[in-house]
Amino acid sequence: MENNKLRNFYNRAKVTFVMLVIMIIYFIFITLNGGTTDPETLVKYGALYPPFILIYNEYYRLITSIFIHIGFMHIFFNGYALYIFGPQIERLMGAKKYLLFFLLTGLGGNIATFFFGFDTISAGASGSLFGLFGAFVYLIHRHRDMVTKEGRKSILQLLGINVLLTIAVPNISATAHFGGLIIGYLLSYIFIK
Secondary structure (H helix, E strand, O other): OHHHHHHHHHHHOHHHHHHHHHHHHHHHHHHHOOOOOOHHHHHHOOOEOHHHHHHHOOOOHHHHHHHOOOOHHHHHHHHHHHHHHHHHHHHHHOHHHHHHHHHHHHHHHHHHHHHHOOOOOEOOOHHHHHHHHHHHHHHHHHOHHHOOHHHHHHHHHHHHHHHHHHHHOOOOOHHHHHHHHHHHHHHHHHHOO
């Protein structure tokens, strides 16, 4: 039975499934090689650290950091959010557009962090996940008929809770969250017809 659920999830959301698998495997790898909460290990394996981009031209960090998570709770919440929201947007955009959207919103969040959180080490798919929220906000704003009344209410409540957590909880990259949200909303004009 569990095998069928996994197969169904894969068939309806291949890109989301692959992203989750990459994040989990990379999390396990980093855990076994120094730990996902150790700053030196995080930087060693590709976390976003803007000074290294500027000094050593390590631009790859703008992408690799999307797949790195800091501690179990970080990957758990981000993985769960991706599992819930990713397939809906993936089905709407199609696999190729969704993959590009996911990477561009994560990149947008990281670029915002580069400029406004320059001296921090950051990692996680939060910019991409807030990009998904941006896509839902776009749908609510531009295509209300595509989201049920209950769906609109749930999405906006969840977004409100996440915005409050972003502001209230220390060590959360507000720049990545808000950067991803804004980029996600704007890119939806291109990626969603």
